[in-house]
Each structure stands twice: as C-alpha cells, then as structure tokens.
Amino acid sequence: MSEQKREKMSWQRTVLKVYPFVILAAVLLVFGILTGGSLFSSRNLENILDQSFQYLIGCMAALFIFAQGEQDFAMASNVALSAIAAAAVSQISVPLALVVALAVGLAIGCICGGMYAKLPIPVFFLTMCIGNVISGFLGPLTNYSSVRTPVSMLDLDNAILKLAVAVVFGVIIYILYNRTRYGKNSRAIGASSTVAKLSGINLSKYKFAAFVFTGLAAGIVAFFSICKSGGASKATGTMFHFNVMVAMALGGATTGGPKVKFICAIIGPLIISVLTLGMNLASVPVGMQNLLKGALFLCVMVLSDRLSKFDID
C-alpha cells in the first residue's frame, strides 16, 4: 500500500474513532454558550445524570446484541410491562417490586432470545412484533390508567443511588464484555456469523444470552422508572428502544462486530441527555428537537458508512 494511501486512510480512521467525542464536546460547547452556562449548574448536571441513567443501563446491556449486529426493539414494551407488574406489587413490598421487575424483564428477554435463536426470522422484525404484541394488551390490562406506587418509593429516585447502580452495572458489563467470551464471541458473530459458526461458536447460546442482558436492563430501568414517576402505565418506556439505538449510534456503534466498544455505551447516552437538556434550556421546540436528533443520527450513519471502508488493517 502506498504511503499516500496509508495517510489518507489514517485521517478517516481517526474520524471514525473520535467522532463520538467530538459530538459530545460540540454539544457541550454549543449549548453551554446558548444557555449562558446554566447547562452546568448543579441542578442541571443532576438532571443530565438522572436522564442518562436509563440509557446508560440500556446501552450497556445492549452491547452484546449490538456487537452481533442486531437490535432489540421489544425493549420499550418490556420496560412498560415490567414497570406495570412491579408497580402492581409495590403496594405489598418494595423489594418484591424490584424482584418482579427483574423477573418479568428477564422472562421477556428469554422469550425474545429463544425465538431469535431458534426461528429464522430477522431479529428486527421479531422484536418489533413481540413489542407490538405486548403493547397491544397493556391498555386493557391496566384499564387505561396508571398503576400507582407508594409515595415512599419516590425517595429511591435519587442521583447517588442511580450513580451507584450505574457504576456497579457498568463494571459487571465491562468485565463480561471485554474479559469473557460472551463479549468476544458476540463481536465475532457480528463480524461474520458464518465464520463464527465454523469456528465452533454456538450461535444460539450467544444470541439467547444477548437478550438475557437486555431483559435484565429493562427490569432495572422499569423499577427506577416507577420510583421516579410514582406509577406505571402503557406509556412507560415509550421510545426507549429507539433512544438506545440512537445513543449507541452517536456513541460509535453503527455496525456490529469489533467496532462496538464499551465506551460507546457511555458516550452515547451522555450525548443524548446533554443534547435533550440543552435544547430544552435553549427553548428549542420539541418538533425541532426531534428533527435535529434524527438528522444527527442519519448524518452519523452516513458518515460512518462512508468511512468504514477505510477502517481496515
């Protein structure tokens, strides 16, 4: 390969590696200026942490499935159903509510994972359908009202607890993703499922495991959601799967395989939260906010796709 070509590839690869950080820095800079610095007030920093918590958990758990080049579109409905189930038992016992949230989340994750492993249906389609199946009966299930929780649960909605949970969950996921075969084999499947299979990797097992993680994350997010909002309804977790997908793309995980790094699941949620809060503080109308987020997502997809052919050794 010529020196010139090597140099040309070099800046493209650099852009691919650093663009999430550049986006985060740009967002902080732009909205820091537009809001006159109020973005960095202690209350708003707390808001950023609070609003990014659910996406941090969701993105970290979704690393395995993203590494395989897929997404879980049943997460939103999973969060809603887990939250409703947890809220229903919260009047009996708050710890029981947590157990129920995790159990329901895991159960749905296992159903999705089992079907993904065994049926030859594209996972996008499979999880969309499962999500719709669940969301369709949530209204009649709750009689179109909210299932309320005890007021005492509002005290669990605090930044310190969420930070601790995020850190502990993050450490566990980091170890599993970077230091065990779960992560390694998921990335191998994402790079090439044919080669992975021929290498002796049990595809069904890792496909199933990926959904177990997302199911668990849905349970955690569901529990903290009901702590925050005092209840659950069919609208809980709306657009959660989409925001996870956008966060991962902004964080650098636009395709599967080895490109999906742990840091993507940290940077992406932060970008989303800072962007959303910044636009709110700058009085950007919601329609325009959604448009900018969507446009940014598409730009990242195009950029990443165009430059990915240079990302070879």
Next chain:
Amino acid sequence: MAILNKVKGILFGLILPIIVYAFFSILRPAVFLGSGFGTIYTVLVQSITTCILAWGMYYSMTVGALDFSIAAEMILYEIMATIYYQMGGFWLMVVLTMVSAFVVGAVKALIKELIAVKSMVVGLGLTYVLASLGEVLSTNRSTVIGGDATILAGAPYNFIILIGTGIIMWFLLNKSRFGAQARAVGGNLALAKAAGIKDHVVGFKASLVGSVFAGIAAIFTLSRGAGVTAQTGLTSMGSAFSSLMCVFISMFIGKFVNTTAGIYIGAVSMSIISIGLVSIGFDSELNSTVTSAFLLVLMTYTIITGARSADKVRREVAAARIRKDKNTGSNS
C-alpha cells in the same frame, strides 16, 4: 383460457375475505348483513389507504429493503397538503403535494442509497425524521382543509384513485423493465450486477415509487378526514405494520392471484377483521396484539416454506449434477 384461469384465481383469492366476512356475519348479523351494501362499501373504502401504502411498500421489498417510513411520509405529505390548500385551494394542493412527494422521496431515496448497509435502523431513523418534520411544519398552524377539497373521498373518485393506482402498480411491477430489474436485484444481487443492472439506481427508483404512492395515499386520506394531526416519534409504524400485513397476506394467496390484487384483498380482509372485532366488543387496542402475532406466524411460515423450497431446488440441482456426472462417466 388464460382469462378464465385469471378469473378462477381471483375467485380463489377472494375466499379469504369472504370467509372472514361470513365469520363476523354470524357473530354480528346486524352489522354485516343488516345494512345491505353499506358495510361492504365502508370496508372497500376504508381499505384504500392501507392498500396504496402497501403497494408503495412492496416496491422496496422487491429490491430487498423494508421501508417502514412510508407511513410517516404519508402524514408529512398530508400536512404539506393542508398548507398548500390554504395557499391556493384544491388543485394547488394536489399538484404541489405530488411534487413534494417526488422531491422528498428523492432525498429520502438518496440517503438510503448513501448508506451501503441495508439496515432497518436507517429506516427507523428516516421514520423519526419524517415524523419530526411533520411536527415542525404543523406547529402553530391549522391543519384542516375545507369541504371543497374532500371530493376525492367520495364515490366514484375514491375508486378511480384505487383502480388508477392499482393499474400503475401492476404495470410497473409486471410489464415494465424497471419491475423486472427490481425483481432481479431482490432475487439475486450478484447475478443482477453481473447482468449489468445498476442496483443503486434500481433501489433509488423503488424508494421513489414508494414515496409517490405515499403522496397519493396522503391526498386521499386527507380528503377523507378533512384534517391531519402530526404523529410524533414512531407512532406511524402501526400503519406501516398494517400495510405490511397486507403484503404478507398477498404472498400467502400468491398462488391464486397476482400481487397487486392480492394486496388489496389483504387490505379488505384486515378492514373486515378490524370492524368485526370492534363490533363484537373486542378492545380495539388488542388489534395490535392480534395483528402482530398473526404477522409473526405468517412470516415464520413464509420463511420456513421459502427455505424448504430453496433446499428442495438445491437438492434437485445436486441430484441432476450427480446424474450428469454419472452419464458422462459411463459415456467415456
């Protein structure tokens, strides 16, 4: 003879909606039989929007891409149509809406072709952006039209739109070079490229056709409702799923009837089911559950039978090769 076979095919294809109608007639005779032709007319008209969207969606599926953003596109065009109506009345609304469908559709198709990886994720992103664009355009603006612009919702114009769009769909798919190229790209991309077909151009055109169909559906739907509300986020996916269901039903009855008619038959069946479930007191929110579960089963069946057919073909090819080798060996 060919015409007789075609008529037989259509009659066989109609068995599905007839069975569904008969089923609900037993459960709710007052609604399905008591009102004479009224219910049938309502079903036929209410199927039109879903059908036109499904036709548009089918083009993208032909080239191997699934386009869920078509429903969000339709809503965007409806909002644009209300703006054009307020600027200059009915005819300006129709002309500019179709021009907008062409332009926005071209941009959308370009974005899709710019991203080489054909991922559903891109489709979702486009859905989100199109929905947001609709939201932005409708903010602080009235999105209703006057009675004079609702003429297309009534007979005979509604059926003229349906039949006209259907003819275009059938012609493009079955009689045009573009349709043949689209099927080639969707069937075997490597072979199509080897044959000199530019897959990006075909993909672009397929997406553009879908957008034009979304524009037609938008004008019709707006005429029916005389107004539109922007749908945020991915809410429009529900409509897209209904249209997808029609496509799968048409694949199911594909043996008996061509795709174009099959999709309309699918839309009619879905409409009967929807009215029927409500008439028997079924919570209409559960429609989503029933539709998606059915879609999952149908898709599983389609993929498994498709895989089995492909396997059967491979086995036959392998067996033919072995026979040929044996013959060659015995001759020498």
Next chain:
Amino acid sequence: MKKLLALLLALIMVLSLAACGQEGGGTQEPDNTEDPGTSEPDEGGDEGGDTGLVNFRMGYFDTGSQDGTSTPLRNNLVAAIESLGATGVPVQPAESTSDAYLDALDTLLSQDVDAVALPWVSFMYAGSPAAVKKCEDAGVYYGFYWGPAMEDLGEDTLSICQDSELFLGCFYQNETDAAYSAMETLHNYGCDQIGYIGLAASNEMQENSRDYGCQLAIEDFGMEILVEQRDTNVTLTAEGGATTVENFLTAYPEMDGLIIAGNTQFVMPGVHQAITAAGREDDFKVAAIDFPDDMATYAESGVLVYDSGGHVTGPVYLTILAANIMNGTPLAEGGQSYNQQYIKLTSSEEIMGWMEIEDEIVYNTDELLQCLQVNNPDFDLDAFVEMVESYSYSDIMERHHSE
C-alpha cells in the same frame, strides 16, 4: 490520547464559559401574544419595569400545539404574565406522558422559577405526588389546573400539599355538568339515539365524570348510547374520526346524534366530513367537549350544536395568586379548590358568536392589575372566587363588548 485531549479541551472551554456565565437563566418569554413561539432576551430585573411590581419567574408547560384550547391558553397566560410584571419560563415536554412532563418539570425547576402552573391531567394520580414533591423540594409555589377538586386529588398528593404554604390551589371544571348539558342539548334537537366518541373509561381520568354526566342525561331524557369508540389510536386522527362515524352510520342507521367527550380537536374534522359526505347535516347533530380548531365551519353547517370549552384561564388565575404572594399580599392561606367554568355554547348561533371573540384575551392588563391587592385593596379572596366563577361567554361580552 487524541480522544482524551479533544474531550479535555472541550471541557476546559465550556467550564470557563460556565464560570463566566450566569446561573439559572437561559430561556426567555415570548414577546407578544400573536406569536407566542418567538422569544426575546430576558430584561426583567427584580422590579417589573414601569408597573413597580415584583418581578418573578412563572414556569409553565407549552405543548406547542395549535388547537382551540392550547392556543388561547398559551396566549392568555403570556398576556397575564406580562401584565403582572413577571417573566414567563416555558418548557415543552417531549411527549404527552407523565414521565415526559416530570422531566420537563425538572428542567423548569432548574431555571430558578418562583412558581409553576401544573396541568394535572398530564400527571394524573400516579405522577402528581412526584410533581408536587419536586416543587416542595425546590421551594417553588405550585398549583394545578385541568384537574379535580382538592378532595379528589388523591391521598398521596393531598398528604404533601394539603398543609403546604407553597400550594396555590387547584382549578377544576364540572365535567359531569358539561357532559349532561351536551346530552341535554342533543335531546332538545330531537336526537336521542346517540353515538359516543371519547377517551378510555378508567378510574382516574375526567372521562369518568363525563360518563357519569351522560348517564344522568340518559336517565332523565330517555336517551340511548348505541355504540362507543374509545380507542385513542383511532380518535387521535381526523381520518379515525371519519372512519368511526362511517362505521357508526353503517351499523346503526337510526343514530341521529353524536357526543364527542374526548380528543375533540383531533377527530372533529373527520367526523364533520363523514356526516356531510353521508348527507346527514340536517338530521344528525354533534355535541362536543373541548373546542376544536375551525369550529365555525362545523357550526355553520348546522352539525355542531353544542360545545363546552374555553377552560383556558386556570394558569392565569394561578399567576394572579402567585403575583399576590410575590408582592406581599397573599389572597389565601394555603391552597384550596376553585371551580373554573367552561364556556358553554348551546347552539350553532352561540358558537358562531363565540368565534368572533375567540382570539381575544380574556382579561386585559387593566383588569389583571386590579387583581393585585397592592393596586386594589378591595380585591380579596371572595372577589377572586367570584371572578373565577363568573367566567363565561356573557361575562366576557359584558366586560369587553357592552355598548
């Protein structure tokens, strides 16, 4: 290394901006009532300009939608904030869900608002305790509009706000009466075989009160509801409204009236279109709750014969209460319930009459300034209650159009 440097550099830049920048500011108040979407730099200091009033920051939720209820609510609130020397701090929730409203409330509270108007219907029984707790923790005055009376707020919410000095009160409408009047009007037009479009029946939404009102009318007038449509997937679109009426008329040709008890602003165009397409304008009548956009068209054709809406002054009243507190003359000790009135229009002619004044600001600057005890010592709690309860079409006509 490059990534770290890029991030470090950006952080240093923005932190230095933060050190120079102001705390709490950042959003602005719309500059005039005709175009409430635009904004201008915040020029308010502690004293509200020429009025000599204390400037305070009034937070509110702006859905950004253009319909017959949201637009006048926004315009009237902005006018009241300006008149009373306050600074408006709007926030737009991302979605119409309780979670999104709670996130939006967090954003409001981070901007150092002094008081906030909470739409109870967006939080409901589940979300309102969380909303109230946030306001209490932030030390911000708060009150509800579009909600129930205090005793129906729910035990959890009531336990927090009942004895709180920060609670301004709650403004509720008589939903039962609105629905009863709607049904009564249909009966007066000879329509007794009714179709129903509304929100899902549940144990917490105002739909229950409206359902109760309908039930009372059915018993009193011998009417019958033949069929209902409560699926929000259908009733959130105009085409859904058209489809619903087509199905109603197909299944029940004897139906001669329709009551729209929810999502009126979405379904009304389609409902009207379907009725006129069926040629039933003369004998099929519609009564609605909440004002849709373009109401004149539906009244002109004779289809819409009753509408109750215009309940857009709740945030204005909350601003008056807050302004009195900020200026050192609170009208009441603690919060209480106030019965906010609907504008009830019981004929097509009344609807057409209302359309001529629908864009007017309900209370002009002079009237609002007289609601502050610092300007008008006679304006006490009784006067405030009378002001709230006298709100009506005739009240507006008398105040602004009596010649």
